[in-house]
Amino acid sequence: MTKRPEFGSALILAGGQSSRMGFDKQFLSFDGERLVNHLVQQLRPHFADILLVTNKAQEHDIPGIRLIQDIYPGKGPLAGIHAGLSHSQSQYLFVIACDMPYLSPEYLRYQKQQLLKAEVDILTNQDEERFIYPFHSFYSLALLDSLEAHLLQDNLKVQRFVRQAKHRMIPRAIWSQFPNTAHLFLNLNTPEDVQAYLEMR
Numbered sequence: 001m002t003k004r005p006e007f008g009s010a011l012i013l014a015g016g017q018s019s020r021m022g023f024d025k026q027f028l029s030f031d032g033e034r035l036v037n038h039l040v041q042q043l044r045p046h047f048a049d050i051l052l053v054t055n056k057a058q059e060h061d062i063p064g065i066r067l068i069q070d071i072y073p074g075k076g077p078l079a080g081i082h083a084g085l086s087h088s089q090s091q092y093l094f095v096i097a098c099d100m101p102y103l104s105p106e107y108l109r110y111q112k113q114q115l116l117k118a119e120v121d122i123l124t125n126q127d128e129e130r131f132i133y134p135f136h137s138f139y140s141l142a143l144l145d146s147l148e149a150h151l152l153q154d155n156l157k158v159q160r161f162v163r164q165a166k167h168r169m170i171p172r173a174i175w176s177q178f179p180n181t182a183h184l185f186l187n188l189n190t191p192e193d194v195q196a197y198l199e200m201r
């Protein structure tokens with residue numbers, strides 16, 4: 001079997017409950033454009049293969065991406081990551097959520113460099129309180145079996161999954177030095193989050 005390239009695939013997670021937002025977050029739109037479409041444009045220069053994991057494939061029309069579905073539906077973001085890894089064309093899959101408006105190309109480049117040195121299965125981000133930001137993170141194909149085991153046992157907490165895997169956390173002291181990282185981990189969970197985002201962007 002030919003070895004896969006280290007990088008190339010990126011996953012946008014959609015398909016959650018959006019219970020706090022009150023409408024499906026994968027259809028969030030700004031200035032007449034869906035946020036997921038905007039994200040695809042931002043990701044394209046960095047990833048040849050973009051995956052959208054969604055439970056509403058027929059409601060998206062984004063050329064040049066692959067639409068996939070959860071293999072274990074109803075089990076939350078870990079199931080989305082599992083589906084993404086199952087379809088990944090690269091050893092490491094970049095994972096972002098459909099409600100995160102920002103990307104930092106400079107930080108992304110740094111993450112890739114770190115991953116080549118670190119020999120870990122998850123490269124992720126952490127703040128001073130040890131809170132993990134599990135998106136804008138890379139996940140290795142090597143996680144597939146353990147991820148499936150977690151899903152089958154209903155161990156669905158992303159933070160817990162990350163902590164038990166071979167991981168490296170990049171601390172805020174480092175990531176905050178890169179351009180466009182002030183709001184990098186912002187995700188829009190509620191109508192109030194959307195309002196605040198509209199006022200600050």
Ligand SMILES: Nc1nc2c(ncn2[C@@H]2O[C@H](COP(=O)(O)OP(=O)(O)OP(=O)(O)O)[C@@H](O)[C@H]2O)c(=O)[nH]1
Pocket residue numbers: 013014015016017018019020021025053054070073074075076077079080081096097098099189
């Ligand atoms: N594919 C997939 N993605 C999910 C699933 N649950 C959540 N996500 C995605 O994971 C990201 C983070 O999800 P949350 O915002 O924590 O959860 P949510 O269910 O979408 O929203 P709430 O009901 O308000 O908690 C979002 O991009 C969601 O679309 C799931 O079961 N499958």
